[in-house]
Amino acid sequence: MTKDRRVYHRIQEIVSQIPPGTVATYGQIASIEGNSTPRMVGYALATLDEDSHVPWHRVINAQGGISPRGSGPGSSIQRERLEEEGVIFIENRVDFDRFGWAGPEPPWLEANSAYPAPRPRNR
DNA sequence: AGATTGACTGCAT
């Protein structure tokens, strides 16, 4: 079952679990994956295709903000998508107490050999 | 086939 030894793919699977109107941090995803680092998460998302079904826009940095990308309007699009889902930005930051993801449901964690992660805390 | 590069975070000082 676990054929996806590729870290990037595992990360993308986890990101796919984030429900609409909710946000997760790079560190949180890495923590759930268990054998990765926040940086790996960013790298994994950076390689996604445009028509990928992975909700990459729901992944933000630990400060509750959108990480700037080298170039392109990507960050603006990300914020727009989140606001469409009801996520509110205050001072360019998201309130994790309201929109922070609590992590995948236990059954999913077990089925995917992943680890539970604490909800991100406001900084 | 080796070098380069890219969406970050936590902890110590």
Add this chain to the structure above:
DNA sequence: CATGCAGCCAATC
């Protein structure tokens, strides 16, 4: 509050 440092995959050239 600012700065430094370790962590370490995969696509591209």
